[in-house]
Amino acid sequence: MCYTVKSIDDVRRLVIATRGLSGLSDAPTLIDKACRRMFELVGADMVAVALYDGADTLVVGASEGLEIDLSGIRLPRGCGLGWRALQRSMPTTTGNCAADAEHLDDLVEAVIPEDIRGLAAVPLTFNDLWLGVLYAGTRGRRVSPRTTLLMNEFGASLAPLLVTAVRADHAERLAVEEERQRIAQQLHDTAGQLLFQISMSAKEIQQCARDDPETAVEAARSIETAAAEASTYLREAMHSLMxxxxxxxxxxxxxxxxxxxxxxxxxxxxxxxxxxxxxxxxxxxxxxxxxxxxxxxxxxxxxxxxxxxxxxxxxxxxxxxxxxxxxxxxxxxxxxxxxxxxxxxxxxxxxxxxxxxxxxxxxxxxxxxxxxxxxxxxxxxx
Known part of the structure; x- marks a missing residue:
């Protein structure tokens, strides 16, 4: 059976749940806030958001409704309800996750002690790109089709925001790496050369200290000047990193x-x-x-x-x-x-x-x- 959002109340709740998420460009903050909004939206006993790491693992980024925090739980490819939903590209549910061996994973084992039995997993995708999985769980009953539908609609709104946040995070990391390389090159071209000059002047002092005091004094002055310049360059480099x-x-x-x-x-x-x-x-x-x-x-x-x-x-x-x-x-x-x-x-x-x-x-x-x-x-x- 195909369910669609027909209730005006459901539409209003979806609008409220997604409001304010579009301004978040930091992926962890977005996931944390989205998880809280989804918990308020679907009315389940627990929810969680797991992100696909681009390789073979789903990693839980946030959870709500439980005494324990599920964040950090890693779910290897092919293991559990979430991977089944992601690979099938459709919501997947179970009425008793504790008794369903094919759906057991570390997330299920973590929620069973809190009497979570009904569990739904909704794939989070964008243009066939795997982003992660949305989870909702209930105590003593199966997750309703309406809840699954709301999760699916919420995920459709969240996916493009998550892609934007991840890309912004990647761009920021790339910019930081480029700046580090620029500073490293600058230090090599400035402070590095000055330190080499200091080393050569020190050797000159050792060689002529007795026989040519004037040259030794001049070399010492050169060391003092080069050391001051190197200190300035290093201070400026450290200042630029703050x-x-x-x-x-x-x-x-x-x-x-x-x-x-x-x-x-x-x-x-x-x-x-x-x-x-x-x-x-x-x-x-x-x-x-x-x-x-x-x-x-x-x-x-x-x-x-x-x-x-x-x-x-x-x-x-x-x-x-x-x-x-x-x-x-x-x-x-x-x-x-x-x-x-x-x-x-x-x-x-x-x-x-x-x-x-x-x-x-x-x-x-x-x-x-x-x-x-x-x-x-x-x-x-x-």
Missing amino acids: PADEALPVTMRRDVAVFSNRTGITTELVTLGTPRHAGAEVEGVVLSALREGLHNVEKHAGARAVLVSLAYQSHQLSLAIEDDGKGLPPDFDLNPVPGREAGLGIPGLLQRVTGAGGVLRIGNNDDGGTSLRVTLPLVACA
Whole structure:
């Protein structure tokens, strides 16, 4: 007998069940939500969704209605009700899965202790492409034809969404792999060559340290320069691997830890608000301000503790560096000194901050130490 959806209520329930699934491009999230929606739709005692792995196995991705979670159960080809439905390309049911030997598999053995007896398996396909199987189970009765029909209709709506999600996931993985290869090549062409240069300069020092001190000194300077450049390349490569929203706080946390370990000054970083990408210019200015501020603490403050705070607000990003040191000298002037190169120290930082549309403030705080604050607009620079 052929069943069709005639009930207005069934049509309405199908529309509600599939609503909101089309916006999900992540396959695991889509399967998890679809499983919950199917459970609400069909009125069975349990449901599950198993995905075809492209080889010889169905893997349960989500389940609802049972005390145990069926996720992760693997069903080898040709084993159980699900494979029979998939190979026949039609819904398949049993009234007593516990007594039906040909339908036994790990999924059936998992649901039997919870008194599931009626079981239906509906193939999930798209243009003859195997995607997986939808399951529904009942206690003490056979799964009704109406339930099987609703599962079939639900699967027809889910299949193209699942194909799109899987393809998006594949494209994302491919993009990640291509980016990894690009970074690996960049490291080989930059940091790799610099490290080779360091090695050769070190050998040169060993060979001429006694007889030609000037050449040895020049080789040592070459090592210092190459090591600094290699460090920069490696830092940029690691920075590019981080999610954009997290890159700035992660980089700052690393810089703060390095500073604290090197100087012995207790230094903490506090992040306020929700981190988000602020743009290369703004984040570059923030990092410059952090490093210049910590450098001045180490060189001038005589501090025992430093608090660094990074605050994300609706339209601005703020950095504050507070120390408990001896404070600013009486003759401190934030404005550039005539004749001094603008790119150095605080004058250079002031130039970068104002160039990005921000404000730099430096003064004494309530604890007698120094406070450096930078405020930058997010709207103009993000």
